Amino acid sequence: MTGRYDETEGRGPEEPVVVRDRRRIDPQTGEIRPAAPAAEPQDGPKHAAPTEDTVEPVPPAAQTEPEPATHAGPGLGESIVDESVSVASGLEKELAERTADLQRLQAEYANYRKRVDRDREQVVAGAKASVVGDLLPLLDDLERAEQHGDLTGAFKAVGEKLVGSLQRSGLEPFGTEGEPFDPSVHEAVQHSTSPDVTGPTVTMVMRRGYRFGDRVLRAALVGVTDHEPGGATTEPIDQPVGGELPLEGELFDENNR
Structure with missing residues (x-):
């Protein structure tokens, strides 16, 4: 006995075989298929044997669609570059400030050392x-x-030392x-004055002076002779005759010549 119904025997027509492709991934394009709505059961055998094209449902974990890779757009890249440039400029500015502070401290320390050495020497x-x-x-x-002539002997040696x-x-x-x-x-x-000198000259030393470095410890006591x-030559006054002194008026006239 065959599984076909014979029309001549008064049976209905043979039911067609329906094949449903339930694969989530399209074998031709490789893309994920959208979920199909649940189909209503049709008349036919409740327990149909699986065919070659029947695919078992994929577990929920495998049905998860992969997340597309996010790519930074041009706006985000430019903002990152601008931020990097601003950070670099800020670091350069801070480095310049710290360098200037260090140079100022070095100059102040050098001046301090010079001042201390100068004060110590003074x-x-x-x-x-x-x-x-x-x-x-x-x-x-x-x-x-x-x-x-009293500086002689051992006393002279001690004085010279x-x-x-x-x-x-x-x-x-x-x-x-x-x-x-x-x-x-x-x-x-x-x-005093003398024609033998051309200017103020020391002609007598009463006490010697001393200096220590650029400091005068004691001035010298001296006698100075100026030029x-x-x-103009003056005429000699007439000598008095017979030992008589000239009168006061005559002496005054002689001095005014």
């Missing part, structure tokens, strides 16, 4: 000058003893006869 020079100033009366006594040590430390005597008069280092206590310009 303090040392002032201390030495104070000690040497206290020894000046002793040097005057040694000079007077030498002028009178003392004077040499002070001169090596920076002590310098000044005030000798014949040098030009300088009011900043000479103290004039005597004045005497040549004046």
